[in-house]
Amino acid sequence: MSLDLALLPDGGVGWLDGSGETPDIVLSTRVRLARNVEGFAFTTRARDGERLRVLAQVREAATLIPSLHDAVTVRVDELADIDRLLLHERHLVSKELAGLDAQHPLRAGAAVLVGRDVSVMVNEEDHIRLQALVAGFAPERAWEAALALDRELGTRVPFSFDSEFGFLTACPTNTGTGMRASVLIHLPGLVLTKEISKVLAGLQQMGLTYRGLYGEGSEVVGNFFQISNQTTLGRSEDELLDHLTRVVRHVVEREAEARRVLLRDAGYIIEDKVWRAFATLRHARMLSFDEAMNLLSGVRLAVGLKLITGLSVYTLNKLLIFSQPAHLERLEGRTLSESEGLLARARYVRQMLAAEAPLAG
Amino acid sequence: MLCDQCKERDAVVHLTQIVENAVTQLHLCEQCAAERGVETTIATPKHPLGDFLKAVQQQAMVPSAEATRCAACGMSLKDFRATGRLGCARCYGTFQVSLRELLRRVHGSATHAGRSYNGPQPAPWQRANSVRELHDRLKRAIDTEAFEEAATIRDELRGME
Numbered sequence: 001m002s003l004d005l006a007l008l009p010d011g012g013v014g015w016l017d018g019s020g021e022t023p024d025i026v027l028s029t030r031v032r033l034a035r036n037v038e039g040f041a042f043t044t045r046a047r048d049g050e051r052l053r054v055l056a057q058v059r060e061a062a063t064l065i066p067s068l069h070d071a072v073t074v075r076v077d078e079l080a081d082i083d084r085l086l087l088h089e090r091h092l093v094s095k096e097l098a099g100l101d102a103q104h105p106l107r108a109g110a111a112v113l114v115g116r117d118v119s120v121m122v123n124e125e126d127h128i129r130l131q132a133l134v135a136g137f138a139p140e141r142a143w144e145a146a147l148a149l150d151r152e153l154g155t156r157v158p159f160s161f162d163s164e165f166g167f168l169t170a171c172p173t174n175t176g177t178g179m180r181a182s183v184l185i186h187l188p189g190l191v192l193t194k195e196i197s198k199v200l201a202g203l204q205q206m207g208l209t210y211r212g213l214y215g216e217g218s219e220v221v222g223n224f225f226q227i228s229n230q231t232t233l234g235r236s237e238d239e240l241l242d243h244l245t246r247v248v249r250h251v252v253e254r255e256a257e258a259r260r261v262l263l264r265d266a267g268y269i270i271e272d273k274v275w276r277a278f279a280t281l282r283h284a285r286m287l288s289f290d291e292a293m294n295l296l297s298g299v300r301l302a303v304g305l306k307l308i309t310g311l312s313v314y315t316l317n318k319l320l321i322f323s324q325p326a327h328l329e330r331l332e333g334r335t336l337s338e339s340e341g342l343l344a345r346a347r348y349v350r351q352m353l354a355a356e357a358p359l360a361g
Numbered sequence: 362m363l364c365d366q367c368k369e370r371d372a373v374v375h376l377t378q379i380v381e382n383a384v385t386q387l388h389l390c391e392q393c394a395a396e397r398g399v400e401t402t403i404a405t406p407k408h409p410l411g412d413f414l415k416a417v418q419q420q421a422m423v424p425s426a427e428a429t430r431c432a433a434c435g436m437s438l439k440d441f442r443a444t445g446r447l448g449c450a451r452c453y454g455t456f457q458v459s460l461r462e463l464l465r466r467v468h469g470s471a472t473h474a475g476r477s478y479n480g481p482q483p484a485p486w487q488r489a490n491s492v493r494e495l496h497d498r499l500k501r502a503i504d505t506e507a508f509e510e511a512a513t514i515r516d517e518l519r520g521m522e
Binding site for chain 2: 036038040041042044045125154155156157158159160161162163164165166167168170171172173175176177179231232233234235236237239240
């Protein structure tokens with residue numbers, strides 16, 4: 001089965017549009033809820049038949065749910081490697097669901113329902129991982145969307161719930177609310193002023209945690225961090241969300257302050273750095289993904305500081321997603337060797353900037 | 362000496378605080394101290410799951426705990442230690458004693474405080490069917506002397522009837 005991305009509502013990446021609060025610092029806000037369907041062993045212990053029945057139940061319920069009325073069901077277990085990687089690069093499926101994680105081979109019944117702002121992973125670590133992903137810093141909007149979907153789904157599919165432990169999940173780190181609320185945040189100011197380690201240590205003390213761009217186990221590249229709640233039990237969803245909101249607001253203020261300090265104390269160094277980054281992106285002939293990410297980080301900082309105008313956050317966001325390996329292979333319509341990948345990335349970035357930001361300067 | 366906070370475990374951390382010139386002494390167990398953010402010399406791993414699995418390991422050293430298997434999915438604590446994941450929703454009942462302790466370590470609490478959930482309302486005929494089915498299962502469980510399972514089914518039936 002091959003994947004037609006054009007069928008996905010907003011290509012499954014509506015959050016890229018650069019709208020919402022502080023889009024240059026907070027790219028997106030996500031709320032995900034982990035649920036299991038009563039009567040079946042959890043995914044990793046279930047038989048193929050059980051997983052397929054779980055999927056059938058979710059699909060049937062989805063037809064009656066308003067926020068999933070135009071959702072597309074993608075049978076991840078039937079996709080070619082490249083398409084699974086593509087969905088992962090779009091943040092629509094986890095590494096585990098896509099079978100890209102050596103520890104967890106692809107499972108029968110692995111699927112994702114992609115709607116507008118919301119999606120449902122089926123047969124991930126838990127039977128159901130539903131999530132709302134929205135642009136900018138919008139925890140309330142994301143929560144409302146996730147909650148509405150959870151209520152709709154929960155009246156049609158019986159979830160495993162216990163009055164003492166809450167929603168029962170495969171990994172006890174998710175037990176209780178099953179909720180992970182996170183923001184994808186860009187913190188170059190704090191990295192450059194070397195304040196970042198203090199901020200990250202502070203997050204951990206406050207019951208929050210951070211990860212790289214692709215969630216669990218991923219490295220931090222391009223100064224992008226995912227900040228989320230660490231615990232899921234003993235506090236209500238509202239409390240967890242309020243806490244995250246307050247702390248993230250504080251981090252955003254610290255980042256803005258760091259940027260002001262940089263501009264004040266080392267303005268010409270920063271200007272030189274970001275313009276060099278922009279020039280490289282505009283003219284380079286070979287770009288690795290990590291290099292592109294770091295350069296994009298510099299240019300994003302410049303756009304936030306209004307040092308470079310005529311370039312939108314939307315374009316930067318698209319570059320971030322579409323310059324990844326599987327996306328480039330799809331664009332080129334063939335498998336790329338390592339050096340071909342470098343060439344293709346540089347070409348794509350040049351063309352994109354020429355088309356969408358011809359007057360940037 | 363018992364912990365001033367939980368009044369359950371032995372106090373191992375003795376904290377002397379000076380607040381507005383008044384000296385107070387607080388005696389805490391390791392967990393309550395950690396919950397209050399008091400750093401102790403006992404190193405605690407940063408990653409919650411690491412912490413969790415370590416605790417499972419300790420639990421699993423008790424032979425009886427090691428031998429227990431979930432009646433529904435066959436999961437043992439040993440399996441859990443190897444994968445970090447429980448096998449099914451029933452595992453929460455089977456391993457509840459260990460889990461309470463472990464959840465407290467990971468989350469600082471073992472009791473859900475979030476949204477409640479009632480599940481789909483079954484159609485009347487579905488209800489009648491499942492009550493009948495539960496009665497059958499209860500009988501089977503008693504016949505095979507699976508008393509733990511029988512007790513669970515009985516509770517379920519009480520809830521439904």
